[in-house]
Amino acid sequence: MASDSRAFRDWIAICDNGNACFAYGPGREGYGWVRVAIDPGPEARPEVAAGYWPDGAEATRSFALTIDGTDYPMTLAANEPVAAEVPAERALEVVRALAGGSTARIGADHEISLSGAAAALLWIDERQGRVNTVTALRRAGSRPASAVRAAPPLPVVSPAPAVSQAGFGEQNQVLPAALVAVPAVAECRAETTEHWVGKELMSARLDASTALWAVPCFAGAYNVGHDWYVTGPGGGDPRPARLTSSSGEAGAGTINGGYSPETRTITAFAKGRGVGDCGTASTWTWTGREFVLTQESDMQECWGIPPDYWPTTWRTR
Structure with a gap:
């Protein structure tokens, strides 16, 4: 549905x-x-x-x-x-x-x-x-x-097992050469190299042969944007992560995003304005093959409603 x-x-x-x-x-x-x-x-x-x-x-x-x-x-x-x-x-x-x-x-x-x-x-x-x-x-x-009609079944999403993050995260903030060579990455870096957000690089190990990288692309008054890439060892074979919204649209970017190795999730919180009473909050889970949308809340009206009271637009179990 x-x-x-x-x-x-x-x-x-x-x-x-x-x-x-x-x-x-x-x-x-x-x-x-x-x-x-x-x-x-x-x-x-x-x-x-x-x-x-x-x-x-x-x-x-x-x-x-x-x-x-x-x-x-x-x-x-x-x-x-x-x-x-x-x-x-x-x-x-x-x-x-x-x-x-x-x-x-x-x-x-x-x-x-x-x-x-x-x-x-x-x-x-x-x-x-x-x-x-x-x-x-x-x-x-x-x-x-x-x-009353029964509740429809929710999609089932199983996260991949957690793996060691040794060598990734805050201790490894040098972008691999293969990623530097990607034209879209070069464009992001051209916009952010001289800005504080240019240092907001993120990395994680997804499994023994797969890594995740987030390249900072822009910063505003209350939103910071990253593009996410899934790569092979050492950053080889980089490809944009596929992050799908509840509408079916897919992209590689997040706003105010981050990755949790414990839950295997990328989260994002795109604010519609600085106080954070409108916008979109999303979670994608790594299944071992791809990132799958597992939660989305969206409030387009800036009526002063805290995020805990926003409507869900997508749920899984």
């Missing part, structure tokens, strides 16, 4: 490849947000979170999500930016209030738009097969939870 997203007036809704779904509503004038998340399958129940950027001591105050005059107290999960969650036993009640509500706010001052909330939640119901069931977010009925 492919991930999908839709816009419904002020709200957006996203479902990933495993049919976990998320709906987001923004605060008026860019202040505050609310998120509804629900896994697929008959046993799943929604989660509701909301938050805002604090102003001084405001971050330490407890607050409620208020819908049409009814207060739903929230449990503080993070202080800056402020993020809080509705207790699980009241979450479905809150979701249905959002779907049918006229006004909403978090705390005393942060008004949340409900324009499009009902349509976004109904789209999730339809996507997950919840319409007219007791678990529906928007259009509830008498059909039992057992009538």
Whole structure:
């Protein structure tokens, strides 16, 4: 199953490849947000979170999500930016209030738009097969939870065994001649040699005959770019790593990337702006033959939402 997203007036809704779904509503004038998340399958129940950027001591105050005059107290999960969650036993009640509500706010001052909330939640119901069931977010009925479609299977990805990193990493920062000769590498180095980022070379051993190299290509105010290459011993036979996104597009570059020998993963966190409340976070796992996308979260709207509350667009097991 492919991930999908839709816009419904002020709200957006996203479902990933495993049919976990998320709906987001923004605060008026860019202040505050609310998120509804629900896994697929008959046993799943929604989660509701909301938050805002604090102003001084405001971050330490407890607050409620208020819908049409009814207060739903929230449990503080993070202080800056402020993020809080509705207790699980009241979450479905809150979701249905959002779907049918006229006004909403978090705390005393942060008004949340409900324009499009009902349509976004109904789209999730339809996507997950919840319409007219007791678990529906928007259009509830008498059909039992057992009538909800089962969660689709997730792709299975097995990481290759970890190997010794002796001679790689921070102790080996000289780019092999075969890589230096690659035209794309030469172009990157021409842009970064006189810049601090030019020293941000990364290397790792993938197995006895395969190495991984990351060549710095650019640096901005809050993003650093690398191109990744898989090579033979001593950097021979270099070829660009194939790093695929959830949309199917493939490239060799990451933004704010790194490699973990313990987990066999390349991670990246491309920030949409400096505070890191929007962008794309990705993880690729080395299987012994290739890097496979194993996790992706994507938030295109810069609404002040911490990365822990971004929607997933790709998952594996």
